[in-house]
Amino acid sequence: MRIALIEPDLRHAKLVGQLIFAGGHVCQHFTASTPFLSRAADEFFDLLITESWAGDHSAEDVIARARAILPSLPVIVLMSAPRESQIVAALHAGADDCVSKPVSGPELLARVDALLRRAGLRRPPNRRRDVIGGYAFDAAQLGVTFRDQTVTLTPKEFRFARLLFNNLSRPVSRAHILETVWACRRDVRSRTVDTHASRVRTKLQLRPEHGYCLTPLYGYGYQLDALPPEVAAEAA
Known part of the structure; x- marks a missing residue:
């Protein structure tokens, strides 16, 4: 919640x-x-x-x-x-x-x-989107809308992206990523996690010039940060 x-x-x-x-x-x-x-x-x-x-x-x-x-x-x-x-x-x-x-x-x-x-009885039952940091997540369509565009993600990419945005400015461990995105499959290769992180970064344009930075944390996991406007403007 x-x-x-x-x-x-x-x-x-x-x-x-x-x-x-x-x-x-x-x-x-x-x-x-x-x-x-x-x-x-x-x-x-x-x-x-x-x-x-x-x-x-x-x-x-x-x-x-x-x-x-x-x-x-x-x-x-x-x-x-x-x-x-x-x-x-x-x-x-x-x-x-x-x-x-x-x-x-x-x-x-x-x-x-x-x-x-x-x-739980009061939450609008027909609410299909959650908006976090300017990104609107549509779980029904696996779509993410931002800056007047919509991209469609795979189910795993969608869960990965939601996990990162729900933990803005907090490190997310690989164990947590595996539990949330791959349903606790410990046999998932590290390279697979990194590939999905790269795809999410590219598809959602999580770059400093757009106000976000997705950082790999060596030996731990990933962290998504929202950058201050002045930092984003300098990067652009």
Whole structure:
């Protein structure tokens, strides 16, 4: 599941992100609500976790704005030493749950899983595309649309590409790639993985001048990074 995290505190955000990743989910971190709302206009998120002060707006305001874009979006609000009045205000504003900071790993993941189980009934059943970083993935057609063009991938290339984009700026191990793309077939040659990575790079134009860099990590796997606009402009 794709989870958005709005947390101005970078140290706490790193902790929450690691917990979410350990729970098998993808975490997209934002330091304020404005960039999150901009991204939510184009991409689907299964859950929002936000600090009570989201860097630029209160959680109560963020919930209303987020639900205007994603009407059924579940929301967890993080609070430091919350008073009863704060919890009541957040719940009245539409929060589904409130969690005290710093978070406890088992408790947070249990609350996340509980909300996602209920939210599974709300996710639009006819949603065919997920948009990540300007790339729209159509699972039904195995197509990826970007910069006004659409390319068709093989099933393995599609799974490989989705895995990389779901883990932007994070290393993906060969073991994880084999498990996701080749269903745990350990007999797949290293050259086969490298060939598929090369094809994904070429077909999706994952080059610095287009804002992306797909890097092989010697002895480990691959990492896809989104480059800052100024770096992409310099490369172009």
